[in-house]
Amino acid sequence: MAKSSSGRIIDQQKIIFALAVVLCLVFAFTLPGFATASNALSLLQAVATIGVLGIGMAIVIIGRGIDLSQIAVLVMPPAWMMYQIQAGVPMAEAAAYAGLAAIALGVLNGWLVAYVEVPAIFATLATGTLMYGTMQYLAVSNDVIPLPKRLEGFIALVQGGTFGIPNIVLFLLLVALVCWLFLRFTVWGRYVYAIGDNPMAARATGVPSRPILVLQYVISALAAFAAGVVLSASVESVNTRLFNSTMIYDVILVVVLGGVGLGGGKGSVSNVLVGTILIGIMTNGMTILNLSIEVQSLIKAGILLAAIIADSMLNPRDELTSQQGDI
Template sequence: MSTAPLAPARADAPETPTVSPAKRFVATVGVQNISLIIAIALVVAVIGIQNPLFFTIANLRVIGTAVAIVGLLAVVQTIVIILGALDISVGSIAGLTSVTSAMLFTATSSALVGVVGAVAIGVVCGLVNGCIIVFGRVNPVIATLATLAAFKGVAQLISDGRAQGYTGADPFFVFLARGAVLGVPTLIWVLVIVAVVAHLVLRYTTIGRNIYAVGGNNIAARLAGININRYIIGVYMVTGAVAAIAGVLITARTGSGQPISGSEGLELQAITAAALGGAALKGGKGAIAGTILAVILLGVLTNGMTLLGVNTFWQNVAQGTLLVIAVVIQQLRSGERRIGIPG
């Protein structure tokens, strides 16, 4: 066996660059998430100085329960956007399933029947969206804009445009609306569970990697053997199911099925949260953690403006402005040529 000594290391060999803890932290958390955390801290500080009631436990619970429904829709909207699509009908699905859950509960006196029936309706609505996009070859924005009106119309037809049923005395619906586990409201637990499952699927499964692949480059994904149509239909069905859960939570919070009240405008809030959280509207990029931070920011901002007596119309202006800012930042970061600007 050879016992020749090892050659000495070259003096000019490149050294492994050391990464500072600060850079490692930024790389782990992400610039987008750090920006959202700073924004939340600033908004909390400004509102807290103006109104100390903001920091009460009761108000923090109000914020948490208020963002739960929007958060559910924002989580699945993020998945749809990563896929390279959009779902504008989620608010209408929530309204339709809210009415459905209340009416089924009234007819059967069973909360289980009401919840299962609502989720089934949500899945069917998602299937309809997916089939229109895949087999009708319709742009997702146009397709779900049409079903937004259609699902809302169905909800108004079956409810005659009025709130239906009464669930305020049922233990299960009461637990959903006002219950708590380990001191945390049930509504927040529902959001946490859905968000964690979505995060794990996107980050650690083949399904999640394929969703990113389809949104990033659908041609390359198709050549790689990914069944794009199956993923489109599947994601929209999951979106419909989660929107139905949001509809059940609306029923629980209001004590009755609401065809419009409580669900109208949720689609804009969900898209705004997903965009603020870093989901690229062209697809292929996004994360659940950023979306949740954006939902918290929107919830804190809305609650703070309410405490400070800001007109609700200005709250809508603020949400629209945030969406525009998020999209502009995405466009600038992408480095793509801006429309209308030569060069």
């Protein structure tokens, strides 16, 4: 049964990759400006942030959870970091404080889900709003925070390239490699799959389920924080209004569309990368077509709904999943 399920996920990944190739070819021949080096560079830079967030989200979803607080971590700790640097705090110290804030939220999410047994969808929705509101009130009062001049070297690094490849894309590939190694070759990664596949059986066989759940949310928070720092350098500012955007739905979209099962225990980093490529190509094409944000959101919402329906058919919920509240 597990082998069959895995086969279905691999097939879905291949189908999505084929669709991405076909869509890319169609846009290249029909949209002026799509098949240019500058547009390809813009496309890759645009999907890097979503890809990193998607990888962090995938680890949580594989472990039968979900993290709706990612966007709060994407914007608020980096914004606080920039405020501290502007105030004269050493860069390493400011980064450490902001990183600890992100880790603290990850630990809080994991504690609420694993030990208090609050459904993940509600716990992370509440903690994300809590972080955003608290940091807006206590530390970050502006909506847009420009990067301090002291970070010119870091900005140049992020906006630059290595052997013709944008460094922000290399950052995505590095995160993907680290998380792939974590899931594939570590005991903790195998525990994530075991918990996602059958939490009760995993606990009965001695898997430390609760600490691993906490670890999942910490990894997701660190991925979101790293993505936020790199994003801020790529655009030379932090826009906290992203918290109120639909970005979290884009993240879930690339994860589910690529083939990570919402029921837990199924999926890989490569699924996220394939989903990210397809959504990146589609969004870039819609932008060239000058479709409004509302129309783009409507199209992506329809695709997300179709992906969720497909996931429910390919990875049907079992009795245990329904008892867990479907994440």
